[in-house]
Amino acid sequence: MTATMLAARLHDIGKPMVLEELPVPVPRPTDVVVNVKACNVVPNLKNVLATYAEWFPYLPLPELPAIFGLDAAGVISAVGSHVTDVKVGDRVYVNPGLSCGSCSACRRGEDQNCDSYTFMGYFAFGPNGQRQFDAYPYGGLAEYLTAPQRNLVKLPDAVTFEQGARFGYLGTAYSALRKAGAGPGRTVVIDGISGTLGLGACLIALGLGVSRILGTGRNAALLQDVKALAPDRIDVHAVGDGDLAAWVRDHNNGEGADIVIDAVGPGAPAESFTDALATLRRGGIAVDIGGMMERPALDLFSMMCSQISLVGSLWFSTSEAQDMAEMAGSGALDLSILEHHTFPLDQINEALDTGLPARHGGFTNFICQPS
Numbered sequence: 001m002t003a004t005m006l007a008a009r010l011h012d013i014g015k016p017m018v019l020e021e022l023p024v025p026v027p028r029p030t031d032v033v034v035n036v037k038a039c040n041v042v043p044n045l046k047n048v049l050a051t052y053a054e055w056f057p058y059l060p061l062p063e064l065p066a067i068f069g070l071d072a073a074g075v076i077s078a079v080g081s082h083v084t085d086v087k088v089g090d091r092v093y094v095n096p097g098l099s100c101g102s103c104s105a106c107r108r109g110e111d112q113n114c115d116s117y118t119f120m121g122y123f124a125f126g127p128n129g130q131r132q133f134d135a136y137p138y139g140g141l142a143e144y145l146t147a148p149q150r151n152l153v154k155l156p157d158a159v160t161f162e163q164g165a166r167f168g169y170l171g172t173a174y175s176a177l178r179k180a181g182a183g184p185g186r187t188v189v190i191d192g193i194s195g196t197l198g199l200g201a202c203l204i205a206l207g208l209g210v211s212r213i214l215g216t217g218r219n220a221a222l223l224q225d226v227k228a229l230a231p232d233r234i235d236v237h238a239v240g241d242g243d244l245a246a247w248v249r250d251h252n253n254g255e256g257a258d259i260v261i262d263a264v265g266p267g268a269p270a271e272s273f274t275d276a277l278a279t280l281r282r283g284g285i286a287v288d289i290g291g292m293m294e295r296p297a298l299d300l301f302s303m304m305c306s307q308i309s310l311v312g313s314l315w316f317s318t319s320e321a322q323d324m325a326e327m328a329g330s331g332a333l334d335l336s337i338l339e340h341h342t343f344p345l346d347q348i349n350e351a352l353d354t355g356l357p358a359r360h361g362g363f364t365n366f367i368c369q370p371s
């Protein structure tokens with residue numbers, strides 16, 4: 001008899017997910033099956049599901065029915081015949097970023113630049129996404145999922161499944177900070193420091209030894225909670241409370257910042273980015289990870305003269321996520337401040353609808369526990 005598992009599948013746009021029994025998947029030779037212990041319910045999921053038809057045409061969603069759930073952590077329950085470096089019982093985070101493995105970008109090790117790049121359990125970045133969805137149809141909102149062995153991040157014992165399920169947002173910030181050369185002696189401005197992405201950037205910047213972290217946000221009380229994480233290294237600036245560039249220089253020995261991490265979300269005004277960009281010193285680097293939808297007016301002449309770089313950064317590589325996991329395992333990256341709100345899989349519809357408590361900014365981690 002085939003073993004079955006509980007999964008939440010979306011059959012119809014605008015309708016609740018359907019809880020149903022599906023066969024437990026069997027791994028192909030280079031895949032594993034993961035028993036999902038924690039899956040992040042990302043802030044954007046409800047919006048994506050509600051606007052399925054109007055979603056970006058260049059970011060294809062999976063054909064329905066589909067199992068969603070972007071960031072999953074759990075225990076390996078089965079391995080394919082050609083799996084070598086992990087075994088049943090290993091604790092892992094599954095990097096949901098799927099790539100074709102054979103195009104020129106993939107062969108260079110630049111998976112995120114693959115034309116087929118696809119988030120398992122979420123959406124794709126190109127027209128070939130459905131092939132990836134067909135190959136890996138299980139998101140984290142199910143008791144089991146399949147994943148390629150090369151997408152696994154081994155979790156150190158000190159990292160919980162709930163913390164592991166936050167790795168998508170944390171890893172996005174980690175990759176951005178790495179691309180910008182963040183470390184000791186550098187000053188980082190985080191635009192939107194109290195949100196899910198921004199707070200992750202703050203924690204990782206602390207872990208990477210960044211000397212000064214200057215953050216912006218809208219909620220003054222929340223900003224004080226962020227500053228309290230490391231009062232000697234973090235300063236916070238409420239949006240609308242005077243000129244940001246002048247404030248940064250006031251808090252950075254009269255100099256501009258080395259790095260801007262723009263973590264404000266799609267709905268933020270373009271001025272949020274241009275104000276942050278203006279805080280950079282000559283040679284500074286701005287990295288966007290928030291995905292602002294408004295189009296900022298850029299002064300390319302002054303950016304050229306000051307050698308300002310602007311980088312769009314998507315997600316992270318599995319190797320970056322593994323490095324970050326080790327950072328969390330050693331304690332250099334402190335994830336103990338995350339506040340987990342957990343619920344079982346059979347409450348996913350209520351959770352997406354009205355069941356989630358008020359969010360304490362980026363501190364809150366909404367986690368579904370399928371098993």
Ligand SMILES: [Zn+2]
Pocket residue numbers: 099100101102103104105106107114115116
């Ligand atoms: Zn590829």
